[in-house]
Amino acid sequence: MSGEPETAFSTVLGSCIAACVRDKITGVGGMNHFLLGVQSDSSKDKYGESARYGAYAMEELINKVLTQGSGQRTELEIKVFGGGNINQKMDDVGAKNAAFVRGFLAAEGYKAEAEDLGGTYARRVVFQPVPGRVFVKHLDSSVNDGLIKEEISKANKPVETHDDIELF
Structure with missing residues (x-):
């Protein structure tokens, strides 16, 4: 989260999703990055609510922007990216x-x-919340294998918590 003019958030996405949310009045905004929309039945309660799941990540980001911004839902600007099918197998x-x-x-x-959702490629996303600019670069398929391994590793890794920081 930031409202500083020089701030930029960046991530690389394969099948994951990133949402960029900002308050158009204050310029306060942030980006999330989640692995799956919701917990599967097999992982229910295994990790609890976690930022790796979209329902939690979206609620957290929107609520923080509302709290630190103008508080007006109608002033939120939301842009979403990712969801590539980077491994057709x-x-x-x-x-x-x-x-x-x-x-x-x-x-x-x-x-x-x-x-910018779907396709068969990975993406690099850079978000500047104050002006609301997002830059997206489609990456060639050579990046996909590394991303697949990273996403599987993160999805299977237990959540570590340290006070209010969640590492996964």
Whole structure:
């Protein structure tokens, strides 16, 4: 979260989703990055509520922007990215993540002002919250193998907590 003019957030996405949320009045904004929309039945209660899941990550980010911004839901600008099918041999987790984020926004009464979801490539996303600019670069398939291994590793790793910081 930041409202500083020089701040930029950056992430690389495969099948994961990142949402960039900002308050258009104050310029306060942030970015999340989640692995899965919701916990699967097999992982229920194993890790608890975690930022690795979209429902939690979206609620947390939106609430923090509202709290630190103007507090007006109508002034939120939301842009979403990712959900690539970077390994055609696996179940299309990216499509499920994209459907989740679209459904979540609709259920909460929001509409993404911009999105770049799906495809068969990874993305690098850079978000500058104060001006609301997002830069997206589609990455070639050579990046995909490393991202697949990283996403699987993070999804299977137990959550460590340190006070109010969650490491996964």
